[in-house]
Amino acid sequence: MKQLLLLLLLSYLGEANDVVEFDGNLVNLIKDNDFVLASFYAPWCGHCKALKPTWEKLGPQMALLGITIGQIDCTVHTDIASRYAVRGFPSIKMFRRGRAIDYEGMRDQESIVAWATKASGPAVRNSARQVYDLIAVGGEPMFVYNGPDTKGDLYTEFALLAEENLPNIIFARNKSTTTESEIVSVIKDGGIYHFNLEEAGSMADFVAAERFSSFPSLTGKIARESVENKRYFALYVAEDENDERKNVIKTIAQDRSKPVPGVSFSHATGSHFLRLVNHMTSRKDVGSGELLVLPPGSIDGRYFRMNIDVETSKDQVIDFLLNIQNGKEELLGESPFMRVVNDMLGAFIELFQKQPIMAGMIIGLPTVLISFVIWGVCSVPEVDDGEPMYEENDSEEESDGNEEAEEGPEEEKIPEINKAGPADPVRKRPKRKTAH
Ligand SMILES: *[C@@H]1O[C@H](CO)[C@@H](O)[C@H](O)[C@H]1NC(C)=O
DSSP, X not given: OHHHHHHHHXXXXXXXXXXXXXXXXXXXXXXXXXXXXXXXXXXXXXXXXXXXXXXXXXXXXXXXXXXXXXXXXXXXXXXXXXXXXXXXXXXXXXXXXXXXXXXXXXXSHHHHHHHHHHHTSOSEEEEOOXXXXXXXXXXXXXXXXXXXXXXXXXXXXXXXXXXXXXXXSEEEEETTOOOSSOEEEEEETTEEEEOOHHHHSSHHHHHHHHSSOSSOBOOHHHHHHHHHTTOEEEEEEESSTTOSTHHHHHHXXXXXXXXXXXXXXEEEESGGGHHHHHHHHTOSOOOTTEEEEEOSSOOOSEEEEEEOOTTOOHHHHHHHHHHHHTTOSOOEEOOHHHHHHXXXXXXXXXXXXXXXXXXXXXXXXXXXXXXXXXXXXXXXXXXXXXXXXXXXXXXXHHHHHHHHHXXXXXXXXXXXXXXXXXHHHHHHHHHHHHHO
């Protein structure tokens, strides 16, 4: 009851007060406080304005977690912004004992609180759960320490890695352990695997190698990390969440003997993923049962493809993946240049559908200018001729209409056309004269 009252009081206070404005003193604040949560904003930025009410509501909850919360105007404190490597607005950062942790999730209250709770919590959690239970739950890989106490060398290293990787990787110590020796393991992909210094090289290497599930559900981040780390990215796509064919791919992905090194795997099932996949491959028609492989480097719309059906064997898929790496498969998809052209065209069509007036103005303004100049050029000498000219003027309007259609594709250069506006009519003038 007391807590409830406190919460009510705090939320009342939180609503009554504006968000704390940090200034140059933020540097000292970060030194003196274990946890500081800061939003780096610019007054002109729309997303920052949208975040503000959420930020105000966070106050009381952060106070309960022992987190100092505030915001800082980066247009005033540019030195602070560059000191903490702020690249966009708003940037949300938690300073955990001085170390900055960037927030990358959705900017709603619930997501931020969940993240802040983790980012300010212990790096190594205590767990009393059974291994089989954790395996059954699945989800993100979890590193587990079993040992008699927290004084061993292995634990010191484990705790250090946990701190460095917070809040992105889960580390836990088995509270109910009975073992006398130190064992570090990872629970992932439906199994438990133990750290072995000779095999892994170091615990840091072990963590780096095992930190992702072998067959995670697709996110843009997973795909980018794979190709940017010079790995092929093999993505299985199916519209049906319970697609059976994906098990062939899953078996290969989770094979600890790594039959196809240099390839990361992922799957995307359910229709909401198709948009992302369409975007990554610049295709509108990615269908069920396709294995798409993006080459290393950057995601540029090019890919390899294999159709998977119920009869496709593990060996066939492995052959396909090895052939890709040996240059024996055909790279499909559009070149990056064509993709840019198509993207811009697509964006313009979308703009036309959503905001026809705006789009019309982008096409229309130069056209009106051109017409105006043409009208000026053509009509001046012809005024004396009187009425018949109106007819010709009408037909000229028609031809302007055509010109508009012809110029359509040129509109990709939206900024240039606006600038080039006055120049265009000059270029076109002689043409018109010869026509008359
Ligand atoms: C913790 O230790 C107990 C007792 O040895 C064991 O049954 C349990 O599976 C362990 N849990 C983890 C996560 O290692």
